[in-house]
Amino acid sequence: MSLFEMTLQELRTGLDRREFTAVEATRAFVERIAATDDTINAFITVCADQALAEATAADRRLAAGESAPLTGIPLAMKDIFNTAGVRTTCASKILDNYVAPYDATAFARLKAQGAVLLGKVNMDEFAMGSSNENSAFGAVHNPWDTTCVPGGSSGGSAACVAARQAPAALGTDTGGSIRQPASHCGVVGLKPTYGRVSRYGVIAYASSLDQVGPVTRDVRDCALLLQAIAGYDPLDSTSVDMPAPDYAAALTADLKGVRIGLPREYFIEGLDADVRQAVEQAVATCRALGAEIVEVSLPHTEYAVACYYLIATAEASSNLARYDGVRFGHRTATQGNLIETYSCSRDEGFGSEVKRRIMLGTYALSSGYYDAYYLKAQKVRTLIRQDFLDAFEKVDVLLGPVAPTPAFRIGEKAADPLQMYLSDIFTIPVNLAGTCAMSLPCGFSATDLPIGLQLIGKPFAEAEILRAAYAFEQATEWHKRKADI
Ligand code: GLN
Numbered sequence: 001m002s003l004f005e006m007t008l009q010e011l012r013t014g015l016d017r018r019e020f021t022a023v024e025a026t027r028a029f030v031e032r033i034a035a036t037d038d039t040i041n042a043f044i045t046v047c048a049d050q051a052l053a054e055a056t057a058a059d060r061r062l063a064a065g066e067s068a069p070l071t072g073i074p075l076a077m078k079d080i081f082n083t084a085g086v087r088t089t090c091a092s093k094i095l096d097n098y099v100a101p102y103d104a105t106a107f108a109r110l111k112a113q114g115a116v117l118l119g120k121v122n123m124d125e126f127a128m129g130s131s132n133e134n135s136a137f138g139a140v141h142n143p144w145d146t147t148c149v150p151g152g153s154s155g156g157s158a159a160c161v162a163a164r165q166a167p168a169a170l171g172t173d174t175g176g177s178i179r180q181p182a183s184h185c186g187v188v189g190l191k192p193t194y195g196r197v198s199r200y201g202v203i204a205y206a207s208s209l210d211q212v213g214p215v216t217r218d219v220r221d222c223a224l225l226l227q228a229i230a231g232y233d234p235l236d237s238t239s240v241d242m243p244a245p246d247y248a249a250a251l252t253a254d255l256k257g258v259r260i261g262l263p264r265e266y267f268i269e270g271l272d273a274d275v276r277q278a279v280e281q282a283v284a285t286c287r288a289l290g291a292e293i294v295e296v297s298l299p300h301t302e303y304a305v306a307c308y309y310l311i312a313t314a315e316a317s318s319n320l321a322r323y324d325g326v327r328f329g330h331r332t333a334t335q336g337n338l339i340e341t342y343s344c345s346r347d348e349g350f351g352s353e354v355k356r357r358i359m360l361g362t363y364a365l366s367s368g369y370y371d372a373y374y375l376k377a378q379k380v381r382t383l384i385r386q387d388f389l390d391a392f393e394k395v396d397v398l399l400g401p402v403a404p405t406p407a408f409r410i411g412e413k414a415a416d417p418l419q420m421y422l423s424d425i426f427t428i429p430v431n432l433a434g435t436c437a438m439s440l441p442c443g444f445s446a447t448d449l450p451i452g453l454q455l456i457g458k459p460f461a462e463a464e465i466l467r468a469a470y471a472f473e474q475a476t477e478w479h480k481r482k483a484d485i
Contacts, residue, residue: 002028003020003024003025003028003029004028004029004031004032004164004165005164005482006025006167007167007216007217007218007220007221008073008167008168008216008217008221008224008225009218009220009221009224011025011072011073011167012069012070012073015062015067015071015072015073016062016067018062021055021059021062021072022055022056022058022059022062022071022072022073022074022116023052023055023056023059025055025072025073025074026051026052026054026055026072026074026116026118027052027055029074029118029165029166029167030046030048030051030052030118032163032164032165033046033118033119033160033165033166034046036163036165036485037165039141039146039485040140040141040143040146040159040160040163040165040485041122041137041138041139041140041141041156042076042121042122042140042150042155042156042159042160042163042165043076043119043120043121043122043156043160043165044079044089044091044119044120044121044122044137044156045079045086045087045089045119045120046118046119047086047117047118047119047120048119050086050117051074051116051117051118051119054116054117055072055074055116058071058072058114058116059072061114067114068112068113068114069113069114069224069227069228070110070113070114070115070228071113071114072114072116073114073115073116073167074115074116074117074118074166074167075110075115075116075117075118075166075167075168075169075170076117076118076119076120076121076156076157076160076161076165076166076168076169076170077107077117077119077120077121077169077170078120078121078123078154078156078157078169078170078171078172079091079120079121079122079123079156080123080126080127080172080202080203081103081104081106081107081120081170081201081202081203081212082100082102082103082104082107082201082202082203083100083103083104083107083117083120084099084100084101084102084103085099086099086117086120087099087120088100088120088203089120089136089137090123090125090126090127090203091122091123091124091125091126091134091135091136091137092125092126092136092349092350092351092354093136093330093348093349093350093351094323094329094330094345094346094349094350095203095323095328095329095330095349096136096330098328098329100201102201103201104198104200104201104202105198105200105201105233105235105236106170106197106198106201106202106212106229107170107201108201109228109229109231110170110228110229113228115228118165118166121154121156121157121159121160121166121169122135122137122138122140122155122156122159123135123152123153123154123155123156123157123171123177124152124153124155124177124353125350125351125353125354126203126205126316126320126354127153127154127172127174127177127203127205127210128153128205128316128353128354128357129152129153129353129420130151130152130153130176130177130180130420130421130423130424131149131150131151131152131155131408131410131413131414131420132149132150132151132152132153132155132156132159132181133149133152133410133411133414134152134153134351134353134354136351139410140152140155140156140159141159141410142159142162142184142185142407142449143159143162143163143185143483143485144162144185144186144407144448144449144450144483145407145447145448145449146485147409147410148184148407148408148409148410148449149184149407149408149409149410149412150162150181150184150185150407151180151181151182151183151184151185151403151407152177152180152181153171153172153174153177153181154169154171154172154173154177154178154181154189154215155181156169157169157170157171157178157181157189157215158171158178158181158182158184158185158187158189158215159181159185161185161187161215161216161217162185162186162187162450162482162483163483163485164482164485167216167217167221168214168215168216168217168221168225169214169215170212170213170214170215170225170229171189171212171213171214171215172202172205172210172211172212172213173189173191173210173211173213173427173431174205174206174209174210174211174312174431175206175209175308175312175424175427175428175431176402176403176424176426176427176428176430176431178190178191178213178214178215178439179191179402179427179437179438179439179452179454180402180403180423180424180427180439180452181215182215182402182438182439182440182452183402183403183439183450183451183452183454184403184406184407184449184450184452185407185450185483186441186444186450186452186478186479186481186483187215187216187217187441188214188215188216188217188218188219188221188222188438188439188440188441188469188479189213189214189215189216189222189438189439190213190214190222190226190436190437190438190439190462190465190466191211191213191430191431191436191437191438192211192212192213192226192230192436192462193211193240193434193435193436193457193459193460193461193462194208194209194211194238194431194434194435195238195239195240195434196211196230196239196240196244196436196460196462197211197212197213197226197229197230197231197239198212198229198231198232198233198235198236198239199211199212199236199238199239200233200235200236200239201235204315204319205312205315205316205319206311206312206313206315206316206319207238207315207319208311208315209308209311209312209315209431209432211431212229213226214226214229217479218473218479219251219440219466219469219470219473219479220248220251220470222438222466222469223247223248223250223251223466223470224247224248226244226247226462226466227244227246227247227248230244230247230462231243231244240460242460245463247462247463247466250463250464250466250467250470251466251467251470252467252470252471253470253471253474253475254289254290254471255286255289255290255291255468255471255472256289256290256291257290257292258286258290258291258292258396258397258464258467258468259291259292259294259394259395259396259397260283260286260291260292260293260294260395260396260397260398260399260468261294261295261296261391261394261395261397261398261399262283262293262294262295262296262398262399262400263296263297263298263301263391263398263400264295264296264297264298265297265298265299265301265302266298266301266400266401266426267279267400267401270404271401271404272404272405272406272445274406274443274444274445274446274451275401275403275404275405275406275445275451276401277443278442278443278444278451278453279399279400279401279442279443279451279453281442281443282399282442282443282453282472283399285472285475285476286399286468286471286472288475289471289472289475291468294394294395296391296394296395296398297387297391298384298387298388298391298398298429299387300380300383300384300387300429301384301387301425301429303380303383303384304384304425304428304429304432305421305422305424305425305428306377306380307377307380307381307384307432308424308428308431308432309360309421310360310361310364310373310374310376310377311374311377311378311381311432312357312361313357313358313360313361313364314361314364314365314374314377315361316354316357316358316361317357317358317359317360317361317362317364317365318361318365320350320354320358323345323346323349323350324341324342324345324346325341325342325344325345325346325349326341326342329345329349330345330348330349331345332344332345332347332348353417356417364377381432384429384432384433385432385433385434387429387433388429388430388433388435388456389433392458396457396458396461396464397455397456397457397464397465397468398454398455398456398457399453399454399455399456399468400426400454400456401426401451401452401453401454402426402427402439402452402453402454403423403424403426403427403452404422404423404425404426405423406445406447406449406450406451407449407450408423426454427454430456434459435456435457435458435459436456436457436458436459436460436461436462436465437454437455437456437457437465438454438455438465438466438469439452439453439454440452440453440455440469440472440473440478440479441453441476441478441479441481442472442476442478443478444478444481450478450481453472455468455469
């Protein structure tokens with residue numbers, strides 16, 4: 001097996017047994033990126049030289065018997081994480097030469113455990129999008145069918161793992177941005193509970209919804225990577241001071257006694273027939289593994305997309321006010337007064353979807369409309385959260401589709417924002433509720449595109465969804481298929 005075909009776990013074992021070095025593993029991925037990224041466009045920045053230097057240092061530590069969980073393992077980071085010394089663009093022209101002076105905590109933790117940074121991966125600008133088409137660095141192509149989108153906004157994270165350019169990556173999920181691309185690219189992606197992973201140093205989109213999580217080849221790798229980043233961070237006041245359990249220890253291969261709920265609202269008309277069939281098949285597999293299947297209701301689901309597009313854009317309008325061309329980022333060459341400098345810098349720096357959202361959010365927060373839109377959305381958000389808490393009185397885990405369709409074609413929805421927004425209908429409620437959920441492969445469409453299964457857990461019950469996911473994965477072969485690239 002080529003080194004770039006290996007999972008994180010396989011790389012760990014091979015490195016520990018001295019079957020290959022960290023330099024060899026890193027070089028394999030760097031070469032793989034060079035060979036495939038003209039087609040995929042997953043990387044905004046490749047750190048080849050720096051990665052090989054870090055791998056050399058990792059080999060030295062391994063030889064000295066100093067192995068941390070990720071020593072010598074190459075990983076990719078969504079280009080939304082600040083990485084000291086390596087530029088962080090957020091896929092925006094406004095930050096195209098921004099180099100942060102510090103590391104995001106999630107990245108610092110990976111580094112402290114020995115990981116090697118392969119590069120920074122593509123995304124929708126400021127994480128706004130579901131297709132990765134909103135990137136100042138060009139669209140990402142789905143490794144399973146390069147005429148299709150990889151999903152978004154963490155499209156680069158999912159595509160690079162599916163294309164074997166990296167064994168794993170970190171992404172962020174504000175309304176589905178880890179789970180939906182994971183689903184479209186046939187990999188595993190987990191959005192932890194709000195507060196489980198530090199957001200410090202992650203460029204903010206919608207601060208009450210953003211959460212950092214792993215994108216991996218399989219469920220065990222997902223547990224390992226979550227372990228590496230989970231936990232309290234005094235630098236993020238919303239991170240929760242509660243120790244993370246041993247996620248890998250939760251992985252057992254049966255579902256005996258687990259109550260799985262099927263939210264009625266997630267099996268609606270309009271759900272693609274292949275997606276429905278794959279998810280229903282998954283339900284049968286879970287039942288055979290010993291799970292008890294119960295129908296439940298999340299009655300406020302239909303309001304989630306509208307509610308999200310008020311709250312997320314309101315928060316974004318405030319978060320993105322800092323890009324004014326003064327302290328960092330793009331500054332216009334146009335000579336003018338202060339207001340003209342602000343407005344020209346922002347006009348030149350932001351893409352059209354980001355502008356649309358800033359305007360929507362500013363409107364929702366403006367005097368006279370605040371109560372009618374923003375405040376109302378906050379109330380609806382409470383009802384949506386309550387739906388989940390009520391459902392979790394009856395069941396341990398919720399199961400449903402991740403997205404209503406498999407990956408769509410590049411350009412297909414680009415001119416119709418509403419259609420694009422609706423592709424997050426099953427992922428957005430989870431962010432509004434603040435709980436955890438993941439996507440894992442559960443089948444393929446008639447046109448051979450991957451389909452993801454969503455498992456939603458109680459707040460801070462990541463171990464429970466990982467357990468269910470692992471049992472399902474062990475009983476199926478979907479995660480073993482790979483894109484022909
Ligand atoms: N697709 C959703 C949006 O456009 C979610 C994005 C995300 O999770 N960052 O806002």
